[in-house]
Amino acid sequence: MKFGIEIVPSMPIDEVVEVVKLAEDVGFQYAWITDHYNNRYVYQVLALLAKETETIRIGPGITNPYVRNPAITASAIATLDEISNGRANLGIGPGDKATFDKLGIAWEKPISRIKEAISIVRTLTAGEALDTGAKLDYKPVQEKIPVYMGAQGPMMLKTAGEVADGVLINASNPKDFEAAVPNIKEGAEAAGRSIDEIDVAAYTCTSVDEDPEKAANAAKIVVAFIAAGSPPFVLERHGLPADTQQKFGDLIAKGDFGGAIAAVDDALMEAFAIVGTPDDLVPKIEALGEMGVTQYVVGSPIGPDMKKSIKLVGDIIESF
Ligand SMILES: C[C@H](OP(=O)(O)OC[C@@H](O)[C@@H](O)[C@@H](O)Cn1c2nc(=O)[nH]c(=O)c-2cc2ccc(O)cc21)C(=O)N[C@@H](CCC(=O)N[C@@H](CCC(=O)O)C(=O)O)C(=O)O
Numbered sequence: 001m002k003f004g005i006e007i008v009p010s011m012p013i014d015e016v017v018e019v020v021k022l023a024e025d026v027g028f029q030y031a032w033i034t035d036h037y038n039n040r041y042v043y044q045v046l047a048l049l050a051k052e053t054e055t056i057r058i059g060p061g062i063t064n065p066y067v068r069n070p071a072i073t074a075s076a077i078a079t080l081d082e083i084s085n086g087r088a089n090l091g092i093g094p095g096d097k098a099t100f101d102k103l104g105i106a107w108e109k110p111i112s113r114i115k116e117a118i119s120i121v122r123t124l125t126a127g128e129a130l131d132t133g134a135k136l137d138y139k140p141v142q143e144k145i146p147v148y149m150g151a152q153g154p155m156m157l158k159t160a161g162e163v164a165d166g167v168l169i170n171a172s173n174p175k176d177f178e179a180a181v182p183n184i185k186e187g188a189e190a191a192g193r194s195i196d197e198i199d200v201a202a203y204t205c206t207s208v209d210e211d212p213e214k215a216a217n218a219a220k221i222v223v224a225f226i227a228a229g230s231p232p233f234v235l236e237r238h239g240l241p242a243d244t245q246q247k248f249g250d251l252i253a254k255g256d257f258g259g260a261i262a263a264v265d266d267a268l269m270e271a272f273a274i275v276g277t278p279d280d281l282v283p284k285i286e287a288l289g290e291m292g293v294t295q296y297v298v299g300s301p302i303g304p305d306m307k308k309s310i311k312l313v314g315d316i317i318e319s320f
Pocket residue numbers: 033034035036061062063064093094095096097099108109110111112113150151152153154155156157168169170171203
C-alpha cells in the first residue's frame with residue numbers, strides 16, 4: 001500500500017510546506033494539493049513544494065478542465081515536473097458544482113471535457129502539437145506525467161479505467177470500493193488495459209490521534225460536508241436516510257455548523273470517514289487493500305493536531 005496525503009492550502013503557505021516536508025520525512029510517497037479558487041493557488045503551492053522537498057511526488061488533487069484551458073494545465077504540470085525534477089502527477093476531475101455556480105461556469109458534459117483535457121495534456125507534454133498547431137516549447141522531465149482522475153460516479157470511474165494512470169476516489173468505506181473497482185476494471189478492459197496498470201487511491205476523510213474520541217470529533221465537520229454532497233446512490237449503499245443530503249445541506253447553507261456536527265452519528269462516521277488511533281487505522285486500511293485499493297490518501301482533517309497525526313500515520317506506514 002502506498003501512502004499519500006491531501007493538503008487543502010487554506011493554511012499559511014509556510015505551514016503547507018512544513019507539513020508536506022514532515023509527511024515526506026515520515027514516509028508518505030504522494031502529496032495531493034486541492035484546487036479551489038478560494039484557497040491559495042494550487043500551482044504556486046506546488047512549485048514551492050517542489051523546491052522544498054526531495055522525494056515525495058506532488059500534484060493537484062484535483063484540478064478540473066473548466067477553470068483553466070487544458071493547454072495552460074499542460075504547461076503548469078510540465079513546469080512543475082521540471083522544478084521537481086520529475087516528481088509531478090496530475091490529478092484532474094469534474095470539479096464541484098457549488099464552486100462553478102459561484103464562478104458562473106457552466107458544468108457541462110464533465111466526462112467529455114475531462115477526456116479531452118487529458119488528451120490535450122498528454123499530447124502537449126509529450127512534445128507533440130494539437131490540431132490547432134499549439135505546442136509547448138519545452139519538454140517535462142518525465143516521459144509521461146502520470147494522470148490521476150478524481151472520480152466517484154460509475155461513468156467517471158469507467159472513464160478513469162479507460163484513460164487514467166490512477167484514480168482518486170473520495171470514499172472511505174470498503175463498500176464504496178466494492179462498487180468502484182469493478183467500474184474501473186470495466187473501463188480499463190474496454191480500452192484493452194488491465195486494472196493492474198491503475199493506481200486505485202482511496203482519498204479518505206481521516207482523523208488519527210492517540211485519543212480516539214478526539215480523533216472522531218475532529219472529523220465530524222468534514223463528514224457533515226461529505227453527507228451534504230452525497231448523491232442518493234451513495235446514501236443507499238450505506239443504508240443512510242434518503243434525506244441525509246438535504247438535511248446536512250440545509251444546516252451548512254444556513255451556517256449552522258454546530259448543528260451539523262451534532263447531527264453526525266456513528267452510521268455517518270462509519271460510512272464517510274476512517275478515524276481512531278493508529279492501531280484502529282491499520283485493519284481499516286487493510287480492508288480497503290483487500291478491495292483493490294493500492295494507495296491510501298490521508299485526507300482532511302488528518303487529525304486534531306495535524307503534525308502529530310502525520311507522525312502517527314508515519315509510524316504505521318512501514319507496517320504495510
Ligand atoms: C460529474 C460527476 O462525476 P463524479 O466523479 O461523480 O463527481 C464527483 C466528484 O468526483 C467531483 O465533484 C470532484 O471534482 C470532487 N473533488 C474535488 N473537487 C474540486 O473541485 N477540487 C478538489 O480539489 C477535489 C478533490 C477531489 C479528490 C478526490 C475526489 O474523488 C474528488 C475530488 C457525475 O455526476 N458523474 C456521473 C454522471 C456522469 C455525467 O455527467 N454524464 C453526462 C454525459 C457524459 C459526458 O459528460 O459527456 C450526462 O449524463 O449528461 C457518473 O460518473 O456516473
